[in-house]
Amino acid sequence: MGTKDGGKKPNPNDLNSFKGFFYYMIIILVMTVLLNGLVFPSALKSQVKEVGYNEFLTMVDNGQVTQVEKDDTNGEIVFITKDSNGKQQIYKTGLWDDPDLTERLYSKGVTFDKVIPRKESAIMAFFTNWILPFVIMIGLGQILSRSMAKRMGGNAMTFGKSNAKIYAESETGVTFADVAGEEEAKDALKEIVDFLHDPKKYSDIGATLPKGALLVGPPGTGKTLLAKAVAGEAHVPFFSISGSEFVEMFVGMGAAKVRDLFKQANEKAPCIVFIDEIDTIGKKRDGSGMGGNDEREQTLNQLLTEMDGFDGRKGVVILAATNRPETLDKALLRPGRFDRRIPVELPDLKGREAILRVHGKDVKMDESVDFNAIARATVGASGAELANIINEGALRAVRMGRRVVSQADLEESVETVIAGYQKKNASVSENERRIVAYHEIGHALVAACQSNSAPVHKITIIPRTSGALGYTMQVEDGERLLMSKEEALNKIATLTGGRVAEDLVFHSITTGASNDIEQATKVARSMITRFGMNEEFGMVAFETVTNQYLGGDTSLACSESTAAQIDEKVVAAVRKQYDKAEQLLKDNMPKLHELAKYLYEKETITGDEFMEILNLSPDQLTTTRMETN
Ligand code: ADP
Ligand code: MG
Ligand code: ZN
Numbered sequence: 001m002g003t004k005d006g007g008k009k010p011n012p013n014d015l016n017s018f019k020g021f022f023y024y025m026i027i028i029l030v031m032t033v034l035l036n037g038l039v040f041p042s043a044l045k046s047q048v049k050e051v052g053y054n055e056f057l058t059m060v061d062n063g064q065v066t067q068v069e070k071d072d073t074n075g076e077i078v079f080i081t082k083d084s085n086g087k088q089q090i091y092k093t094g095l096w097d098d099p100d101l102t103e104r105l106y107s108k109g110v111t112f113d114k115v116i117p118r119k120e121s122a123i124m125a126f127f128t129n130w131i132l133p134f135v136i137m138i139g140l141g142q143i144l145s146r147s148m149a150k151r152m153g154g155n156a157m158t159f160g161k162s163n164a165k166i167y168a169e170s171e172t173g174v175t176f177a178d179v180a181g182e183e184e185a186k187d188a189l190k191e192i193v194d195f196l197h198d199p200k201k202y203s204d205i206g207a208t209l210p211k212g213a214l215l216v217g218p219p220g221t222g223k224t225l226l227a228k229a230v231a232g233e234a235h236v237p238f239f240s241i242s243g244s245e246f247v248e249m250f251v252g253m254g255a256a257k258v259r260d261l262f263k264q265a266n267e268k269a270p271c272i273v274f275i276d277e278i279d280t281i282g283k284k285r286d287g288s289g290m291g292g293n294d295e296r297e298q299t300l301n302q303l304l305t306e307m308d309g310f311d312g313r314k315g316v317v318i319l320a321a322t323n324r325p326e327t328l329d330k331a332l333l334r335p336g337r338f339d340r341r342i343p344v345e346l347p348d349l350k351g352r353e354a355i356l357r358v359h360g361k362d363v364k365m366d367e368s369v370d371f372n373a374i375a376r377a378t379v380g381a382s383g384a385e386l387a388n389i390i391n392e393g394a395l396r397a398v399r400m401g402r403r404v405v406s407q408a409d410l411e412e413s414v415e416t417v418i419a420g421y422q423k424k425n426a427s428v429s430e431n432e433r434r435i436v437a438y439h440e441i442g443h444a445l446v447a448a449c450q451s452n453s454a455p456v457h458k459i460t461i462i463p464r465t466s467g468a469l470g471y472t473m474q475v476e477d478g479e480r481l482l483m484s485k486e487e488a489l490n491k492i493a494t495l496t497g498g499r500v501a502e503d504l505v506f507h508s509i510t511t512g513a514s515n516d517i518e519q520a521t522k523v524a525r526s527m528i529t530r531f532g533m534n535e536e537f538g539m540v541a542f543e544t545v546t547n548q549y550l551g552g553d554t555s556l557a558c559s560e561s562t563a564a565q566i567d568e569k570v571v572a573a574v575r576k577q578y579d580k581a582e583q584l585l586k587d588n589m590p591k592l593h594e595l596a597k598y599l600y601e602k603e604t605i606t607g608d609e610f611m612e613i614l615n616l617s618p619d620q621l622t623t624t625r626m627e628t629n
């Protein structure tokens with residue numbers, strides 16, 4: 001649905017469409033000149049020349065004239081001459097009462113019984129050469145833009161009019177029950193629902209609710225879902241538009257869309273306006289007036305104007321979602337606009353379990369399924385990923401020809417989400433498999449030999465599509481919110497364990513540890529630059545996280561000499577943990593061999609199997625080093 005613009009008040013948008021039209025005209029003009037000059041050069045020449053009657057007679061006598069026409073209606077003679085080069089030219093002259101003319105022409109062999117196909121008059125020429133191309137091209141442009149608009153759902157050249165695609169879904173069908181976890185966010189939004197149910201209750205007492213609320217959090221945590229749930233609970237129209245839809249091909253469209261959106265919302269109040277991915281239009285405006293992203297600024301300005309302009313008591317609530325709050329323009333966040341900020345964080349253990357339950361509701365599961373175990377194995381997973389795990393598990397069950405989903409299906413899909421699909425026929429040599437087995441057991445053994453390490457849950461040397469040749473999965477018993485310094489150091493030691501085992505057993509090292517190295521460095525670095533876990537530097541932050549919800553990139557802010565010192569300390573910290581891991585494995589060599597052989601033969605072993613072998617007494621261990629060939 002789209003409405004026409006009211007367009008009563010003067011608007012920057014009109015100026016923009018004028019600018020657009022102006023550019024369009026210039027383009028056509030240039031094209032016309034080119035066409036006239038290059039394609040039809042003759043058309044640029046002057047047309048019919050006028051000469052005196054005497055001159056005409058001279059030309060006839062000289063034999064230059066080839067054809068003559070007596071034009072009685074205009075009272076003139078039109079004639080064609082041909083010079084020695086064979087070049088033709090059309091002339092005209094006045095019509096005189098000259099009885100000898102016919103005889104004269106006849107004797108010179110001039111044709112005079114045909115109409116001369118003469119070229120148009122100057123005015124006509126101007127029309128055909130200049131006006132007509134303009135008309136044709138504007139017409140073509142209109143047709144093109146219309147067909148383009150049809151295909152793209154917006155319109156490209158209908159200057160200033162907006163076709164904003166706005167969805168008014170009276171019933172989204174989503175309720176708060178569909179959103180698991182996120183209790184704090186739900187509580188904050190329930191107030192808004194209550195307001196939409198009964199705006200009068202609030203206005204009677206003189207309270208105004210915030211006009212806008214901003215949902216911030218990492219991708220896939222249910223921000224869009226929550227906004228829909230608000231509409232579903234409040235039973236009011238839900239106008240939803242995504243920031244990316246404002247990115248249009250023609251200047252001024254975004255602002256027009258915003259105006260349209262709010263106009264419709266005002267008519268339908270009480271209602272909810274939801275702007276998803278608001279960071280696409282709400283980015284900080286930069287000072288540079290020139291170039292820049294004019295279009296985006298126009299849109300943002302319009303949004304700010306509209307937010308100030310409407311009456312908050314009417315019952316229009318604006319929700320917006322973003323995963324890059326730090327990039328938003330401050331003007332958007334000031335009181336009276338999006339002043340309420342609702343964090344939608346990654347789910348905790350309880351939240352993950354609840355989300356798994358919500359999505360597992362309609363999936364047939366057998367009694368082996370333990371959502372709590374899956375939730376524990378998926379630290380850091382978002383709601384969207386958890387929903388995906390359930391679905392992947394169901395797909396796997398179908399692939400295996402079963403009618404219900406089992407725990408094994410879900411565990412496999414957790415691994416798929418973490419490490420990619422199994423690569424069954426990957427060509428890994430026996431030798432490489434042996435190395436990988438020692439590497440993985442190295443990790444697991446170092447972890448098990450230290451206190452304060454998460455228990456080993458599973459070890460596998462089945463290659464994955466992500467490129468991993470094997471991995472060791474550790475699962476915490478419960479939720480961990482803090483990490484102690486000791487745990488962080490143990491983590492580094494565990495990460496080095498793979499490489500240590502390779503080196504101890506084969507006296508050669510491989511590239512297989514690259515990911516471990518990366519992670520170990522990151523932990524060691526953060527300990528010093530962000531967590532104040534270095535005695536010498538103490539509680540000083542050298543690094544700040546720049547985008548909290550997307551990848552958590554950091555930027556370093558310290559002097560060069562400090563940076564060099566940090567690097568030294570990182571190297572020293574990792575080396576110290578490497579030495580610790582080396583000592584641990586040296587002390588447990590028989591177990592390392594026994595476990596590596598077992599893993600090599602079984603490909604995948606559980607945490608229980610691992611612990612069983614680990615707890616064998618020394619005389620029960622039979623294996624010596626697996627030989628490489
Ligand atoms: P966002 O907008 O935060 O990126 P979405 O709202 O689009 O995330 O979530 C994507 C999908 O993930 C949802 O459609 C839903 O299936 C699932 N999901 C995410 N969070 C939750 C949650 N808390 N409860 C239930 N499902 C969730
Ligand atoms: Mg979203
Ligand atoms: Zn490793």
